[in-house]
Amino acid sequence: MKRMTRYLWRFIATAALLLVAGCATVQPWDRDLLAEKKMSLNPSPMLQAVDEHIYFSKEASMGGMDAGGGGCGCN
Amino acid sequence: MRLQLELGKAPKVSLRDALHGAALALLIIPATAQAQSTPSDRIDVTSLLYGEQGRTEVVEPVVRFTHLLPDGQSVSAQLAFDVITGASPSGALPSGTVQTRTSASGHVITSKAGQIPVAPFHDERVELEGTWHKPLNRLISSDLGFHVSREKDYQSLGVNAKVSTELMRRLLTVTVGGGVSHDTVFPTGGTPAGLSDGTIVKLGSNAKNVTNVLLGASRIVSRQWLVAVNGTETLERGYLTEPYKVISIMSHVNGTPIGELTDKRPSTRNRSAVLLSSVYHLTDDVLYTSYRYYWDTWSIRSHTIDLKYRHDLGDDSYIEPLLRYYQQSAASFYTVGFVEGATLPDFATSDYRLGRLRTITAGATYSFRPDFATGEFTVRGQYMRQFGNGSPSNAIGIQRNFDLSPPVNIVAVVLGYSFDY
Numbered sequence A: 001m002k003r004m005t006r007y008l009w010r011f012i013a014t015a016a017l018l019l020v021a022g023c024a025t026v027q028p029w030d031r032d033l034l035a036e037k038k039m040s041l042n043p044s045p046m047l048q049a050v051d052e053h054i055y056f057s058k059e060a061s062m063g064g065m066d067a068g069g070g071g072c073g074c075n
Numbered sequence B: 001m002r003l004q005l006e007l008g009k010a011p012k013v014s015l016r017d018a019l020h021g022a023a024l025a026l027l028i029i030p031a032t033a034q035a036q037s038t039p040s041d042r043i044d045v046t047s048l049l050y051g052e053q054g055r056t057e058v059v060e061p062v063v064r065f066t067h068l069l070p071d072g073q074s075v076s077a078q079l080a081f082d083v084i085t086g087a088s089p090s091g092a093l094p095s096g097t098v099q100t101r102t103s104a105s106g107h108v109i110t111s112k113a114g115q116i117p118v119a120p121f122h123d124e125r126v127e128l129e130g131t132w133h134k135p136l137n138r139l140i141s142s143d144l145g146f147h148v149s150r151e152k153d154y155q156s157l158g159v160n161a162k163v164s165t166e167l168m169r170r171l172l173t174v175t176v177g178g179g180v181s182h183d184t185v186f187p188t189g190g191t192p193a194g195l196s197d198g199t200i201v202k203l204g205s206n207a208k209n210v211t212n213v214l215l216g217a218s219r220i221v222s223r224q225w226l227v228a229v230n231g232t233e234t235l236e237r238g239y240l241t242e243p244y245k246v247i248s249i250m251s252h253v254n255g256t257p258i259g260e261l262t263d264k265r266p267s268t269r270n271r272s273a274v275l276l277s278s279v280y281h282l283t284d285d286v287l288y289t290s291y292r293y294y295w296d297t298w299s300i301r302s303h304t305i306d307l308k309y310r311h312d313l314g315d316d317s318y319i320e321p322l323l324r325y326y327q328q329s330a331a332s333f334y335t336v337g338f339v340e341g342a343t344l345p346d347f348a349t350s351d352y353r354l355g356r357l358r359t360i361t362a363g364a365t366y367s368f369r370p371d372f373a374t375g376e377f378t379v380r381g382q383y384m385r386q387f388g389n390g391s392p393s394n395a396i397g398i399q400r401n402f403d404l405s406p407p408v409n410i411v412a413v414v415l416g417y418s419f420d421y
Helices: A002-021 A045-058 B002-009 B015-026 B030-037 B397-401
Strands: B041-052 B057-068 B074-089 B099-102 B108-111 B118-135 B140-151 B154-167 B172-185 B206-222 B225-238 B246-250 B257-262 B268-281 B286-296 B301-312 B317-328 B357-368 B376-388 B408-420
Touching: A045 B041, A045 B057, A045 B357, A045 B376, A045 B408, B140 B172
Parallel strands: none
Antiparallel strands: B041 B057, B041 B408, B057 B074, B074 B118, B099 B108, B118 B140, B140 B154, B154 B172, B172 B206, B206 B225, B225 B268, B246 B257, B268 B286, B286 B301, B301 B317, B317 B357, B357 B376, B376 B408
């Protein structure tokens, strides 16, 4: 278990390093598409929150999305 | 260079569009600039209609008010109200005869022979959330939030904070956040002792404290591709047991349920999750993909794959089909039931949500701005089907004849309306 946890956190650290070290450069004048609202990681936060609430109450997992959020006795 | 060549070849891009794109790009944080010039307010209203076949039904209206301030700050408040009715599996095993169960609040429900026994319930929940977003400078922003929620037997009070900073010419955004929540559980009729027959009851409330931290990074990979990795760690301490769930005791002769013990779970749980996300802009459409790996100290492991594909139908409408696959392993103390006379473990549950489980979800979102209204309507419909382990290895006697985790069919519809004013 601890070994698995260590392995996964190493994976995250590696992924984060790759994100930092990636050589791709996108100039500001090439970011027209990225500026669109639909190019957000979470373009519909309220719908996402509803979904997370459903999944949290019907499954044993949580996390990965954000810090905080309302608690409930549904699981 | 390749992208520029592609742009150069594309005959559809007019000079006006190119200038428009360049103007947007030069003001790559348009939200801040826009907020400085035209502050406005926004109201989002959604309503969830949720139904499980033969089990729980939920109606949840939510209203969110967001006020934009001239210097890029915003404050928002959200009020949600849940009404939950129906019945959920009690954890008990089916028998060859009709079973009747009475909830703590006095509701009675009857389960057919061979059917998973369910316990009726009715609850209402009110939740208030607030968020304050504040840019600290051109590259760093912060969010502070709180929540208060209350239901018949559960209360949650929490605060959270998050700081994001943009690095590498705004190609990389790093986010650090955390939250603490102090929850209180006060079961109707008192708190039953764990792994007891339910007659030993403690009056008063039980504390549950939750702390979580978030570390995330998102990266612009190309003109049309954004990726992100998030890691979260959640520590839960206190009363983590489900007070209304039970575990059946099976006759060692034929597997017939002859008694019940209450659920008992460890008082600590560390949950970890890693989420990898990608947003990719195709020619016009957008593909959202994510994968989450989750693990916790109750030995549950899960994989979640989420796909969404947004197709614009015009300037003011889009449709977005979605697919999600989820699978989890069972908690180390999950059991389908005890055989009479067996030594009891320290912890045990028969809650199917802590057993081996798969969920498949399919649905679509349709959003549009009608001529007669200034806002945006959204409709999302989802169908979910959950599959548990219907034939666990420790089922004995007549239990081998029953499907101990019949598939659960769920339909969820969300109606939303958002407008600025």
